[in-house]
Structures are given as structure tokens and as C-alpha cells.
Amino acid sequence: xxxxxxxTDAVAGNLGLSALLATLPLxxxxxxxxxxxxxxxxxxxxxxxxxxxxxxxxFGMPAGLALLSATQGAVFGLLPIVWIVVMxxxxxxxxVLSGRFEDMRAIFDSVGGGDVRIQAVLIAFCFGxxxxxxxGFGAPVAITAAMLLALGLPPLKAATVVLIANTAPVAFGAxxxxxxxxxxxxxIPAAHIGAVVGHQAPFVAVLVPFLLVFxxxxxxxxxETWPALLVIGGAFSVGxxxxxxxxxxxxxxxxxxxxxxxxxxxxxRFWRPQGAAAAGQRLGVRTPARxxxxxxxxVWMAVLPYLLVVAVFGVAKLWTLGVDVPKLLxxxxxxxxxxxxxGNLVDGAGAAISSTVYSLPWLSSPxxxxxxxxxxxxxxxxxxxxxxxxxxxxxxxxxxxxRCFWRMRWSGLTIVLVLSLAYVMNFSGQTLAMGxxxxxxxxxxxxxxxxxxxxxxxxxxxxxSANALFATLQQTAAENTGLDPALMVAAxxxxxxxxxxxxxxxxxxAATAVGMEGQESKIFRTVVPWxxxxxxxxxxxxxxxxxxxxxxxx
Numbered sequence: 080x081x082x083x084x085x086x087t088d089a090v091a092g093n094l095g096l097s098a099l100l101a102t103l104p105l106x107x108x109x110x111x112x113x114x115x116x117x118x119x120x121x122x123x124x125x126x127x128x129x130x131x132x133x134x135x136x137x138f139g140m141p142a143g144l145a146l147l148s149a150t151q152g153a154v155f156g157l158l159p160i161v162w163i164v165v166m167x168x169x170x171x172x173x174x175v176l177s178g179r180f181e182d183m184r185a186i187f188d189s190v191g192g193g194d195v196r197i198q199a200v201l202i203a204f205c206f207g208x209x210x211x212x213x214x215g216f217g218a219p220v221a222i223t224a225a226m227l228l229a230l231g232l233p234p235l236k237a238a239t240v241v242l243i244a245n246t247a248p249v250a251f252g253a254x255x256x257x258x259x260x261x262x263x264x265x266x267i268p269a270a271h272i273g274a275v276v277g278h279q280a281p282f283v284a285v286l287v288p289f290l291l292v293f294x295x296x297x298x299x300x301x302x303e304t305w306p307a308l309l310v311i312g313g314a315f316s317v318g319x320x321x322x323x324x325x326x327x328x329x330x331x332x333x334x335x336x337x338x339x340x341x342x343x344x345x346x347x348r349f350w351r352p353q354g355a356a357a358a359g360q361r362l363g364v365r366t367p368a369r370x371x372x373x374x375x376x377x378v379w380m381a382v383l384p385y386l387l388v389v390a391v392f393g394v395a396k397l398w399t400l401g402v403d404v405p406k407l408l409x410x411x412x413x414x415x416x417x418x419x420x421x422g423n424l425v426d427g428a429g430a431a432i433s434s435t436v437y438s439l440p441w442l443s444s445p446x447x448x449x450x451x452x453x454x455x456x457x458x459x460x461x462x463x464x465x466x467x468x469x470x471x472x473x474x475x476x477x478x479x480x481x482r483c484f485w486r487m488r489w490s491g492l493t494i495v496l497v498l499s500l501a502y503v504m505n506f507s508g509q510t511l512a513m514g515x516x517x518x519x520x521x522x523x524x525x526x527x528x529x530x531x532x533x534x535x536x537x538x539x540x541x542x543x544s545a546n547a548l549f550a551t552l553q554q555t556a557a558e559n560t561g562l563d564p565a566l567m568v569a570a571x572x573x574x575x576x577x578x579x580x581x582x583x584x585x586x587x588x589a590a591t592a593v594g595m596e597g598q599e600s601k602i603f604r605t606v607v608p609w610x611x612x613x614x615x616x617x618x619x620x621x622x623x624x625x626x627x628x629x630x631x632x633x
Contacts, residue, residue, distance in 0.1 A: 081141055082423050085508030087515045089138040098516035100137045101509035104130035104500060105548065120489055123496035130500050134507035145503055147420040151437055152502030155263060156495035158439060160256060160543070163446035164491070167253050169483040170453045171210065174384050176479060177460045177471040182381035185373050187226075190344055194355035195230055195362060196300050197307050200288045201343060202226050203244035205311065205336045209385065211248035212332030219245050220585055224592035231363060232295065234593035239605045240291050242580040242589055246613065247284035247319065248332045249542050249576040250276045254445040255329035257542040257575065261550040261568050264501060266434060273328025274633040275569035280323075280576065281316035282620055283613055284335070288312040290609065296358055303353040307346060314342035324633055327396045329445045333385060384456045391452045395443070408443035415439060424506055434505075494543065501547040514555025524560050525625035528553060528567045529574025529617045536575035537582050537610075545575040562625055566632065570621040577613040580606045 090097040104126045111122035127149060134140040134148075174180045187201045203223045210219035220241050227237040250257060255273060262269025288308040292300045301308065318335030326334065398404040414436055416422070421435040441447065457476035484491075504510045517524065531553065535545025550568050557567035579585055586599040595602065624632055 082425050082429075083140050083144050084425055084427060085138070085140075085506065085511055087508065087512045089508055089512070094512065094516055097138070097508075097512040100133055101504070101512045103133055104504060104509070108500075108548075118489070120493040120496055123493055123500060127496055127500045127503065130503045130507075130509065133509060134503055138507045138509060138512075140507045144420060144423060145507060147417065148424075148502045148506040149499040151417045151420060151435070152499040153495045154437060155502070156498030157491075158441075159444040159446055160260060160494050160498065161487070161491040162444060163256055163259070163449070164253050164494070165480075165483050165487050166446040166449040166453070167212075168487060169480050170384070170388070170449050170456070172479050172483060173453050173457055173460070173471070173476055174381075176475065179377075179381045179384075179460070182373065182377045186378060186381060189373060190340070190347065193359075194304065194352045195232075195359050196292050196295050196304050196355075197343070197347075197352060198230060199227055199232065199240060199295055200244075200291050200308065200311055201340065202230075203241045203291060204287055204315070205339045205343070207241065207244050208248035208315070208332045208339075209336040211245060211252040212254060212330070212336070219248070220588045221592045224589055228593050234595050235602065235605065236295060238589040238593045238595060238602050240294055241592075242585060242602070242606050243290055243294070243609055244287060245579060245585070246576050247280045247287060247315070248335070249536075249579045250280055250572045251319075251323070251328060251331040252542065254449065255327075255331065257546050257572050258328055259445075260498075260543050261546040261572060264505065264547065264550045265554045265564065265568055267554070267565050267568060270328055271565055271633070272569050272572070273331070274324045275565050276572050277320050277323025277328070277331065278624070278632055279569060279573040279617065279620055281319050283573075283576065283616065284316045284319055285309075285312040286613075286616075287315075296362065299354070300358060303358070306350060307343060307352060310342050310346045311339045315339040327392050329396075330389060330392045333389060337385060337389070380460075383459065384452070387455055388449070388452045391448055391455075392445075395448050405443075409440075411440075411442040413439040413441065420506075493541075497544045497547050501551070505551045510551045511555050514552040515559050517552065518556045518559030521560055522562075522626070524556055524567070525562055525570075526618050526622040528556075528570040529614060529621055532571035532574030533578035533610075533614050533617075535571075536578035541582075542572060542575035542579065545578070546571060563632070566621065566625055570617070573617050573621070574614060577610050577617060581610045 088094045088097050090100050107129045108122050108126035111117040111125055112119065131145050131149065134145040135142050174183070183206070187198060187206060190201060207219040207223045210222055223244070224237050224241045227240060228234065232240070251273070255269070258273045258276065259269050261267070261272050288311050289301055289305070292304055292308055315335045315338065318338035319331055322328070322331040322334040394404055395408055396405055417435045417437050422431045424432050424435050426432055453476070457471065457473055460471045461473045520527065531549045532542070532545050535548050536542050549571050553567040553571045554564040557564040581603060586602055590599045590602055
């Protein structure tokens, strides 16, 4: 098979024409999703076909190499990406099937101090962040919206609150999948990208609790609860920064959520918000559920899964006493030069590019670590049945893995197809051409960079998909404008978090959860100003980090 070298001016020797032709797969993808309302996997499949045609007919890539590029992307999409997503969903399902999830809801009722506004923040923001870490893909919106509706919040208000709450955690959702994907595609260490995002997301996270209470109870609500909002938002932000920089970007949402929850518990032992009863009457919400039966044992068993996942990941990522566990796990990774592709895709000097070597992290994958943790949790739950009330047999827990794969079949197929699309565009030079052309805006790209992630997530409903589509483009544009590639790739991720709330997928999930099917446009009109406002904030943060605040980056 002949060798192939990607170039930026493959079409008639012209960069502009090459970049324009390279946009066809993306235009196809977005047009099918927005204009024709196609399913995500259908749009991805059609776009993959267009990308293959553009690669072969426009960029001169041999058809065999183009097809092999798609297969490598598909396998990477399946392992480790889909594997991680399914295991995260299964881990969450173990807590639901055991009945312990209801105890977690009761914990939030008791911690809220009888103030529905603080309860709503804890549920939508803290608990939603934990669900985003472990389940992702719409689960936090659906579950927390139903919980807020049960509190008595009006449907539109409940939907708006959960959509805005589901912002800062998205970058690290599903055990850091968006960042893992960006790292794999760009070759930039995922941990470094995660650390950079961890220096951007806190500026959004600290504001979110204030926005939520403002939406729930206006300025008066913020004035009466601001100490709690500052503590919760501040603790969440510190958790994002610390975990992404010094611990594990995969567990950032879990750490931030637990820290914010713990900070709220401590604060509410010494301080109570003003006007809690009046706010409840004003909002027409129910009296919080009584929680006398919530014994210390039930509390411990409810939070046990989240403590165990932190412990297991902590050992896997940090333990070096006696045995260097991270090094040991990494040594198990299987490196596979992709057959027929490796050695035939070469750079300008004729050397084989390294990205055609597929790495299979079968043991060190976050998905495998979640499986191990979930099995431990299931074993404990099978023994500690709480007098029969919480009985979950180990067999039932294992059977749920198959059901989770089935439930995620279409989302998984979408991920596989989008990664195939990304690999074809990257290896053929389509992304390279677009990135080089975009670099023509110069230093202004630092401000505009998050917009790409915002658009990608708004359309696809997934920060992972947005990174698959644009991470390499961001890297190329950054290199050609003299900007930090890691910063621009992180900006794509951070921009995506504020686009999630206006994605059709999120709007549909929120509308269904609160009984507003068919009224997605009404919810959209409510949240879009907040999405645009937060996007501008992210753009400003990235621009300052790229120009005058270099010192704040890791």
C-alpha cells in the first residue's frame, strides 16, 4: 500500500479551497442534526461517508488508508471510550438497584437545613456533578430534574435550574471522557489538558450556585443564602482545581461534589439561612421529607460507593509506596501498530507518525477501575442487606452490566462513528487544513477558541463529541498562531460545558423529566441567555490566560 502524507493545500495547491472542502463532513453532521432532525448516529454515519469521500477524492488519500483510519477510530471509540461510559452507568445503577440511591436523596433533604433553595443547589449542582462523573450522557439532568420537581419547584424552573447546574461538571463527565478523548487525538497528555481545564472551570463553578438561587428565588433568595452559596461554589471550585491538578482528572467531579457537600454540612451546623420558611411558602414547595429513620448505618452505606471509587482511583493513580501502582498498571497497556496503517502514514520527513499506534489500556482504563470498584460495592451490598430492604444479589449486579450495554447501544454507536470521523479527518489532513486556515485570525483565536467547543457540544449534546471533532483543529490552529496548544484544546472543552444546556439532547431530557414534552423551545429561550453569558466569560478567561495571565496555568 502506498504511503501518504497529509498536507494543508491538497486541493489545487490552495489552503482556502482545502479548508473549505474539509468543512463538508462537519456541515453534513450539523445540518442533519439541526435541519433534518436526524438521530445522532445517523448524522455521524453520513458525515463519516462524506469524510471518506473528501479524504480520497479531495485530499488524495488512498482509499485503503482512509478506511483503515476509520477502523482505528472505531476501535478507540469502543475501547476505552464506550467501555468507560458503560461502566460509569453500571456503577451508578448498582446504587439504584440496591435502594441506596433513595437514602442519598434523603441525605440531601436533611443537609439542606429545611431551606428548599439550598436543597435545590445541593441536588442539582453537587449531586448532579457526582452523577455527571459516574453516569453522564443526560442522566444528571433527568434524575435531578425529577428530584427538584418532587420538592415542588414549577416544571420550567426545575428544568432551567438543572440545565444550568449541569455546566462546570461536564468537562470531567463520565470519568473525564472528554479530556481523555482530546488527549488521545492530540497527543497532548490528558492529565495536562485536565489540569488546564481545572484552571478554567472553577471560575464558572463558583458562580453557578448563585445563578441557581437567583432563578429560584430572585435577588432576595441570593441575599438570604449567599454564605452557603459561596461556600458550596467555592468548595466545588477548589475541588476541581485540586483534583485535576494534583490527584486525578477522571475523579474531579466526584472529589468536587463530595468536598462541596462536606463544606455545606459543616457550615449548616453553625449557620442557618434567613427566610427559609417564608421562601418555601413563597415558592409553594413541600415541607422537606422527614429523615428520622436515616440511621448512621444507612448514611454510611449510601456514601460508601463514592468513597470507594475515590480510594480505588487514588491507589491506581498515586500509590508508589513499596509498589509503584500507576507504573505497574501502565505497563499492562498493549501497544498495537495499526495493521496496514502504521508505517504508511508518514510526516513530511518520511517518518511514520506515532498516532497510528493504538494503545489498549485494558487494566489501567478508568472503565476497568470502575468495574473493580463496582464489584466491591456489589459484594458489600449483597452481604449488608439491611434486613431485606436493600437486597441486591451479586448475580443481579453482574446482569445489569449487559443491560447497561444494551441501554447505551445507540449512544455507543454514535461515539464509535464520531471517533471514526475524527480519525479520518485527522489522518487525511482535513483537520490540519481547517486549523491552518483558522489560524489566520491570529491572536483573536485565543478569544474565539471556546466558541468551537460551545457549538460542538450544543449541536451534539456531548463535550466528548465536540472534542473528537475539534481538538486536533484547536491544536493545529494554536501551533500556527504561536498559542499554547494545551490551552486551546482545554478551551474547547471548557467552551463545551456551557453549550451543553442548549443542546437538543439535554433540552429533550429536561422537558421529559418535568413533563414539558414538546415545549423544548420554551426551555431553550430561558437558558440560552445564560449559556451565551457564561460562554463570554469562558472566552475572556481563555484570552487572559493566553495573553497576560500565563502564570495561572499549570
